[in-house]
Amino acid sequence: AQTVTQSQPEMSVQEAETVTLSCTYDTSESNYYLFWYKQPPSRQMILVIRQEAYKQQNATENRFSVNFQKAAKSFSLKISDSQLGDTAMYFCAFLPNTGNQFYFGTGTSLTVIP
Amino acid sequence: GAVVSQHPSWVICKSGTSVKIECRSLDFQATTMFWYRQFPKQSLMLMATSNEGSKATYEQGVEKDKFLINHASLTLSTLTVTSAHPEDSSFYICSARDMGPGVGNIQYFGAGTRLSVL
Numbered sequence: 677a678q679t680v681t682q683s684q685p686e687m688s689v690q691e692a693e694t695v696t697l698s699c700t701y702d703t704s705e706s707n708y709y710l711f712w713y714k715q716p717p718s719r720q721m722i723l724v725i726r727q728e729a730y731k732q733q734n735a736t737e738n739r740f741s742v743n744f745q746k747a748a749k750s751f752s753l754k755i756s757d758s759q760l761g762d763t764a765m766y767f768c769a770f771l772p773n774t775g776n777q778f779y780f781g782t783g784t785s786l787t788v789i790p
Numbered sequence: 791g792a793v794v795s796q797h798p799s800w801v802i803c804k805s806g807t808s809v810k811i812e813c814r815s816l817d818f819q820a821t822t823m824f825w826y827r828q829f830p831k832q833s834l835m836l837m838a839t840s841n842e843g844s845k846a847t848y849e850q851g852v853e854k855d856k857f858l859i860n861h862a863s864l865t866l867s868t869l870t871v872t873s874a875h876p877e878d879s880s881f882y883i884c885s886a887r888d889m890g891p892g893v894g895n896i897q898y899f900g901a902g903t904r905l906s907v908l
Binding site: 709711713718719720721722723726765767769771776777778780781782783785 | 822824828831832833834836839881883885887895896897898899901902
């Protein structure tokens with residue numbers, strides 16, 4: 677069975693500062709995908725970044741980057757130069773290559789303080 | 791990126807009535823769509839996997855007679871909450887995977903439907 681754990685229910689960061697959200701997962705699969713999704717107050721789920729497990733290089737999308745540690749089964753999200761619009765719930769998600777179902781963590785509520 | 795349209799965004803109904811929610815993939819074909827339920831400040835709970843041209847696969851504990859799913863085409867799945875009761879009030883989200891070449895199995899989400907049953 678696949679599980680995704682986000683151990684930080686709530687976090688806050690000053691505007692323009694950097695924050696890291698943690699995510700760990702448990703799986704016996706060797707190939708899979710990892711995602712971070714953002715859910716702002718509008719509740720629309722938005723893809724932030726994704727990582728393919730067979731790629732060692734950490735994914736980067738503008739101010740968002742990940743630290744993917746496959747052996748440790750860790751997939752943290754770093755947000756640099758935090759902006760007020762980054763305030764949202766952030767969900768870490770896992771998709772096994774052999775399956776169809778996404779597994780979501782419980783979410784981290786991030787507040788960017790002006 | 792790909793767009794998934796979900797309609798309606800908010801519906802209020804009387805107890806005992808049925809409500810249909812539509813989920814459309816606008817610029818890609820989706821043989822599989824997913825229906826989630828989300829309670830306030832909680833994660834998404836997968837209710838069922840909707841398969842085009844065949845029966846939906848329901849997660850344990852989800853009543854298939856209460857939540858009817860129809861995936862009649864490659865771009866449309868519907869969720870009907872039958873004989874809705876106040877405990878069915880929730881936020882329902884659909885999603886679809888774009889499995890086209892080079893896309894990387896990204897799941898796109900609809901904007902969600904807030905169901906309020908009086």
